[in-house]
Amino acid sequence: MNDLLYPLIGLITVFIIIIIARKILEKTNPAVKSWCAICLANTFTWLTLLVMYQYSLYTNLTLIALMMGLTTLGLYYTIEKVVSRPLLLFRLPFLLTLIAMGHTILAKSVDFQATLLVGAVWIIFTLLYAYRQSPLLQTTITKLVECCKKW
Numbered sequence: 001m002n003d004l005l006y007p008l009i010g011l012i013t014v015f016i017i018i019i020i021a022r023k024i025l026e027k028t029n030p031a032v033k034s035w036c037a038i039c040l041a042n043t044f045t046w047l048t049l050l051v052m053y054q055y056s057l058y059t060n061l062t063l064i065a066l067m068m069g070l071t072t073l074g075l076y077y078t079i080e081k082v083v084s085r086p087l088l089l090f091r092l093p094f095l096l097t098l099i100a101m102g103h104t105i106l107a108k109s110v111d112f113q114a115t116l117l118v119g120a121v122w123i124i125f126t127l128l129y130a131y132r133q134s135p136l137l138q139t140t141i142t143k144l145v146e147c148c149k150k151w
Contacts, residue, residue, distance in 0.1 A: 003058075003059070003060035003063060004060070004063065007045055007049060007060075007063060007067075010045050010048065011041050011042060011045040012041075014040070014041040014044050014045060015037050015038060015041035018035065018037040018040050018041055019037050022035050022037065036074070039071065039074045042067055042070050042071060042074075043067075043071045045067060046064050046067035046068050046071065049063065049064050049067070050064055050105070061106060064106070065102070065106055068102045068105070068106070069102070072095075072098040072099065072102055075098060076091075076094065076095055076098060079094065085145065086129070086132065086145075088145045089125060089128060089129050089132070089141060089144055089145050090122075090125055090129070091147070091148070092121065092125065092144075093118065093121045093122045093125050096117075096118045096121055097118055097122075100114055100115065100118050128140075128141055128144070129141075
């Protein structure tokens with residue numbers, strides 16, 4: 001099996017199917033217009049490859065990880081667009097959580113030290129959020145929220 005060619009053909013095929021389905025379904029369901037065909041096609045493809053990997057029908061874990069990373073980043077940016085500004089403080093813990101989840105899926109085991117680290121980051125950022133009005137923390141929190149500001 002060609003480790004790259006067939007998954008790319010599959011992704012293209014799913015992309016075209018989603019575009020067609022979106023066009024047909026948007027007449028009855030306007031929410032369908034918001035579907036990202038590339039994101040859905042990529043996610044469906046890596047999920048399919050992951051199932052195939054579990055049954056030893058596909059062996060390229062690197063491509064699965066790469067495609068999972070694309071989904072993770074897409075999810076990160078989607079959430080970033082819809083949360084209120086104060087919640088942007090949680091971008092780092094959210095991203096770390098997505099990375100840890102992806103690793104857990106691929107490794108088929110939980111890294112407890114990494115989980116503790118991610119949990120500690122969540123606690124620290126939750127405390128920062130709780131005390132965000134404190135004059136001592138406002139500058140730091142503003143810098144954390146604006147870390148990815150498009151200058």
